[in-house]
Amino acid sequence: MTGRVTGVGTGPGDPELLTRKAVAVIEAADAVFYVEADGKPSRALATVDAFVPQAAARCAISMPMRADPAEGQASYDRAATEIRDRAKAGQSVAVLCEGDPLLYGSFIYLMDRLPQRPAIVPGVPSFLAAASVLPAGLVRRSESLSLIPGTLPTDAFKQRLEACDCAAILKTGRHLPRVRAALRDSGFSRAHIIVEATTAAQQIVPLEGYTDDTLPYFALILAWKEAAA
């Protein structure tokens, strides 16, 4: 490769929470890739929009979210080929990723398909954005914090809850009733739902005050075993 491929973390959604390096890489990009799930506008692209050069190619990676695995793989294959070809032609390619590229990011699947190691610009992850808008200290001293997908089977989910002091529950969606019960059973006495932290659509709701059985996509739960801090 003669050009450079960079996975760029775009953070939680507020353009002010982009790093200086993310902005510099995007401003220098010949092509900007982003995942477009189910044809919805990309939040990562919206976050960096003001910094994408007029002349840069904007390349959507179409990803049907409930695709059968083969369809998803084919979509990553096609995108990786285009990224590689553009880099071979000397272009600077920025691949946008909400939050951080290496933390549940689809960029991991693209990275697996590239012939050389890309550069990575880390980003502010959603659980830290969520803590910042409460605001609430997450962990101190010898406490441990776990990032746990709500999609895990109940037994595995509870095992993970039992082995931490503070939990950030991601990908809860329709698993909310199960997640709520597990948190209660595992002694998490304080929990907040934070929706779209740092954006205009931000909402903060104590878990016990949330009556719906489902969480929106850009929502997470922060939960603590103790009532401290």
Added chain:
Amino acid sequence: MTGRVTGVGTGPGDPELLTRKAVAVIEAADAVFYVEADGKPSRALATVDAFVPQAAARCAISMPMRADPAEGQASYDRAATEIRDRAKAGQSVAVLCEGDPLLYGSFIYLMDRLPQRPAIVPGVPSFLAAASVLPAGLVRRSESLSLIPGTLPTDAFKQRLEACDCAAILKTGRHLPRVRAALRDSGFSRAHIIVEATTAAQQIVPLEGYTDDTLPYFALILAWKEAAA
């Protein structure tokens, strides 16, 4: 309070990894506070140094790291009083925190002592900076990730290791032999030590190739149970 108090995450050490918001808050600050542990220069201050206004007060919070708890508490009390007084006088006060203010940050202890909720600018945490320089995907799909202090007693440490797919081990220091054995016993087949990620002093060493019995302060271990990604 008429002035504003903001806890500012300064990220892992590379000034390029400051957020735009961190820079804006620091450039507008009348006073900048930072912890000075054992009289050593503050890494957080060094990271933002170019953005601190000439006229701003630079206020060190002296913190002997092996202080008896009362001494540490007194130091936070004094700093909180000065922060509150400056805010009352209408000043904009930025409190610098390596990484993120709410993730093992001493800012949590200051926040507890302030009469009103401060603003928080989240930052890029060290474990994401470490992953970015390898680079290696941390977790995907239903995997879980835990931040675990190496200072935990062995049984609690192992319980936490058993309940995750990827672990970031912090505060290892002289506990390295114990940490190394626990990782091996818990099936973590791949582990890297990353020292001072994103700075000029950065080092990356596979855990099995590291022969010392102690890790430096700005080092962490990233470990995975599977050899994937």
